[in-house]
């Protein structure tokens with residue numbers, strides 16, 4: 001895998017081999033860190049971390065991943081810089097590109113992260129937009145590999161807001177990597193048909209099946225269920241409507257019973273709003289794997305920085 005100098009904006013831009021290569025590198029960096037071995041591939045590099053929306057895992061993963069490899073991270077919050085208020089994205093991109101070696105962006109519009117990449121001249125990493133959350137998928141897939149050995153042929157069911165950034169990115173990643181992927185959601189929250197069509201094209205290559213359904217029995221035989229908050233950041237005003245739509249889709253014991261399997265696991269990107277998308281009981285039952293997944297954010301984000309920017 002050689003992705004030096006490239007941005008990481010959506011998994012659509014990466015081949016299955018490149019995604020697999022990033023997972024291999026993350027596993028290697030994780031094993032080394034557990035032995036107390038850190039790298040120096042970001043030595044002398046400065047990276048900007050732009051956050052229009054709040055974050056625990058993504059911010060800490062970029063910060064620690066960068067410092068572990070000898071780089072310097074600089075946090076730029078919503079109130080700290082002029083981006084999009086007083087200064088155009090294009091101008092901010094050109095300024096930051098003169099000072100920093102890489103830029104992470106978390107915010108609303110996918111167009112902003114793409115514009116930063118276009119005009120900064122340095123690798124830009126998508127730390128979540130309304131549309132996609134590609135670094136999260138690497139952590140999810142590393143966790144699935146740790147649990148099941150390999151990704152190809154696994155059956156993964158996303159339950160909840162089937163048109164949010166997580167559902168979209170999991171669908172792209174699964175289609176590329178040969179994971180059978182189902183979105184289980186009420187029709188009102190199904191993903192854009194154009195993205196489903198694109199993913200079905202990827203799926204033809206990898207041998208994966210993409211299913212969009214509102215039937216709860218779709219969880220039958222699943223290796224893993226996945227859920228996420230019912231209201232993503234910026235959609236808090238939709239709470240009442242979402243609760244009404246998604247209540248039948250809560251991940252609870254009853255839904256797990258429908259899998260017909262004792263070995264099905266649960267993944268959650270976190271933060272979790274217990275009592276809504278998942279019951280406290282089920283969340284706690286799978287806490288070990290869910291917090292492995294959270295830890296894996298750091299190893300996988302480090303791998304993305306090392307592969308695109310490292311020496």
Ligand code: CP
Pocket residue numbers: 054055056057058059128136269270271
């Ligand atoms: N999963 C995730 O992106 O978490 P944060 O919002 O805390 O970064």
Ligand code: NVA
Pocket residue numbers: 128133164165166228229231232233269270271
């Ligand atoms: N869909 C969630 C993901 C959080 C990591 C959100 O955008 O808020």
